[in-house]
Amino acid sequence: MTEVLNKLLFNRYIYFLSKGNKRFAGHSKWANIKHIKEEKDNERMVLFHHLKRQMEVAIQENGITKPSNNVKLAQIIEQAKKANMPAASINTFLEKMEARKNKTQTGIIEVRGPNGYVMLVRYATDNTKTFMLQFRTKIKKTSAKIAEDSAKQMFTHVGNITVEKKDDLEHAMEDAINIGAEDVEEFEENNIKYFQFKCEPKLLNKIRNLLQGLQYNVLSVEENYIPHNIIELNDSDLEVISQIRDKILSLEDVSHIYDNIE
Incomplete structure (x- = not known):
């Protein structure tokens, strides 16, 4: 269910990415490749931002930043890993959340x-x-x-x-x-x-x-x-x-x- 909800929220969260992004005939092959890469990089950035937001909510709900003691947080981190979010980014974010408590x-x-x-x-x-x-x-x-x-x-x-x-x-x-x-x-x-x-x-x-x-x-x-x-x-x-x-x-x-x- 967590995975379904994450997809549900993410689909709403990135709706704007499709607006105004049109490729036109006459562009070079490199321009099209570059455009596609930029779209994918942008989508990846928004996905990671969304997952961090979900981690933050899970931490706020029970005040625990350790996944071993926070089931919901552990589930979201698992989703982040499947989305290829770097482990270093996840750890840095958790350390930041621990430091900013209260x-x-x-x-x-x-x-x-x-x-x-x-x-x-x-x-x-x-x-x-x-x-x-x-x-x-x-x-x-x-x-x-x-x-x-x-x-x-x-x-x-x-x-x-x-x-x-x-x-x-x-x-x-x-x-x-x-x-x-x-x-x-x-x-x-x-x-x-x-x-x-x-x-x-x-x-x-x-x-x-x-x-x-x-x-x-x-x-x-x-x-x-x-x-x-x-x-x-x-x-x-x-x-x-x-x-x-x-x-x-x-x-x-x-x-x-x-x-x-x-």
Whole structure:
């Protein structure tokens, strides 16, 4: 199930990679080979970033950075190894997570791009000053600009808890009402059905514990920012956005990106 969930989350996480990436007739064979390699390298980078994010969540859930004492973390590390993530990268990340225990600060950076594009960047770091310096350096090399506390108003902040489907949707709705969740939806990925309970972000841990008490198998707990309006951009703008995201995702302390495009 962990492998299925990782594929589910990863497929959503890299949707932007396919936008604006078109090869045209007339390019040389080398140009096409180079383009394909860049796409694969980019996809590999995003996959590794996603896996590290999953490790971080597993560590945050029980405060243990040792895989031998954290079953969920051990499962994700096994997935990382299968994806050919270097052992040195895994060990360095675990050491970093151990060192930053109880020192982590989280936050949201608001970024504006071309033609109405808005991005919210969630980060978790043990050195905010250094991280912000690195972030500004990355942004300076693009056409994006850091916004001043206005972009977040264009999104609705929600909490999502994904669980394995148990019983039927009507029963799940009754459970949602009883535990104080705002809503529940059923969805399917790779022929497997899930429920997603929605609640206020500040109630995520409480609702998760109550769901586990009702014998639901909780697969993921996450905050989400849903845009009030979706915008459409041309291929040129999407290519620019892809480059902006690549630079931001190269920062290890970035945990998630939310934006207002499909």
